[in-house]
Amino acid sequence: MDNWRDRIVLTQESAQVAAAQLVQAVPALPDEFRCTLCNRVFVSYDGLKQHYGAEHPTAIAPVSVALDINGRRCEVIIEPHWTLQRALQFRVGLTGTKHMCNKGVCGSCTVIMDGRAVLACTTLAIECEGKSIQTIEGIAADPKWKPLVDAYCRWDAMQCGYCTPGFLVSAKALLDKNPNPTEQECREALAGNICICGTYPRHSTAILEAAMNMRDSGDMKREIQFEN
Ligand code: FES
Ligand code: FES
Numbered sequence: 424m425d426n427w428r429d430r431i432v433l434t435q436e437s438a439q440v441a442a443a444q445l446v447q448a449v450p451a452l453p454d455e456f457r458c459t460l461c462n463r464v465f466v467s468y469d470g471l472k473q474h475y476g477a478e479h480p481t482a483i484a485p486v487s488v489a490l491d492i493n494g495r496r497c498e499v500i501i502e503p504h505w506t507l508q509r510a511l512q513f514r515v516g517l518t519g520t521k522h523m524c525n526k527g528v529c530g531s532c533t534v535i536m537d538g539r540a541v542l543a544c545t546t547l548a549i550e551c552e553g554k555s556i557q558t559i560e561g562i563a564a565d566p567k568w569k570p571l572v573d574a575y576c577r578w579d580a581m582q583c584g585y586c587t588p589g590f591l592v593s594a595k596a597l598l599d600k601n602p603n604p605t606e607q608e609c610r611e612a613l614a615g616n617i618c619i620c621g622t623y624p625r626h627s628t629a630i631l632e633a634a635m636n637m638r639d640s641g642d643m644k645r646e647i648q649f650e651n
Contacts, residue, residue: 435569435576442563446493449515453500459485468500488552492517493561499548507551508532508543511558519559519588530616533589533596534558540596542615559588562595567637571595574633575626577646582620590616594630602634 456471457464460479465471468487475484483503490497492515499514508525511517511534520543521531527545534543535557562568571594574580581587590613597604597612604612609627632647 435573438572439564439566439569442560445517445519445560446495446564449492449495449497449517451496452498453487453514456500459502471500486549488549490515490548490551491553491555493557493564494555501548503547503549505548506544507534507546507548507556510548511543517558517560519563521585521588523585524617528617529586529589530593530613531586531589533592533616535592535596535599538596538599540593540615557592557595559592562591568595570636571598571630571633574629574636578625578629578632580622580625580629582622586616586618586620586622590618590626594626594633597630598634598637602638604630604634606631 453468455464456466456468458471458474458479460482463474465474472484475482485500486503488499488501488510490499490510492511497515499510501510501514506525508520508522511520512522520534522544523529523531525532525544527542530542532543533540535541536546536551536554538555563572571591575587575591580590593613593616594609597609601608606627609630613623613626628647635647
């Protein structure tokens with residue numbers, strides 16, 4: 424009989440495969456056009472809009488937004504006030520961009536938009552049309568960023584893990600711009616990320632180790648030594 428632990432352990436490699444599957448599973452088109460007021464379903468967005476005009480003329484109709492998520496085009500039907508975080512979670516099916524404070528304070532919802540780390544909870548999804556958005560799933564699926572994920576795991580830079588995607592996305596945004604950061608620069612780049620579990624000291628070390636390995640282009644894996 425096989426060992427049940429072998430079947431449930433998510434290794435870093437299998438996590439990368441799982442992330443790639445999530446990225447691939449992003450739907451190109453909405454799977455339904457449902458009226459949120461009376462629950463009727465229509466075969467097209469035009470049908471839904473006409474229904475709003477005829478049956479709910481004073482209500483604001485849902486909007487269609489074309490997003491570029493981790494390099495994949497994805498059209499979603501959302502309420503105009505929806506944030507990017509909400510659209511990612513409830514329309515795109517990517518739940519790694521976390522909803523925590525929902526006020527732009529904690530950094531758990533960090534994504535990279537056109538090369539810049541932004542907070543998805545304070546960004547309207549309709550503002551994102553035509554922009555390139557990277558989420559934690561896209562970063563975790565990309566072999567180039569495996570050293571960063573590996574270093575986070577090796578340094579145990581997480582406890583409950585809820586804030587960790589936001590930290591990793593901020594770290595990736597830093598390394599995109601500055602592949603050779605100092606510890607102080609790592610701390611500054613993560614200044615907008617809050618961890619209730621208090622894992623702060625390990626993030627900078629993990630980023631420095633990842634930067635070292637990425638500079639060496641994987642010839643030999645190098646590790647910062649744990650202090651005794
Ligand atoms: S959930 Fe967006 S900053 Fe906290
Ligand atoms: S690891 Fe728990 S909130 Fe950061």
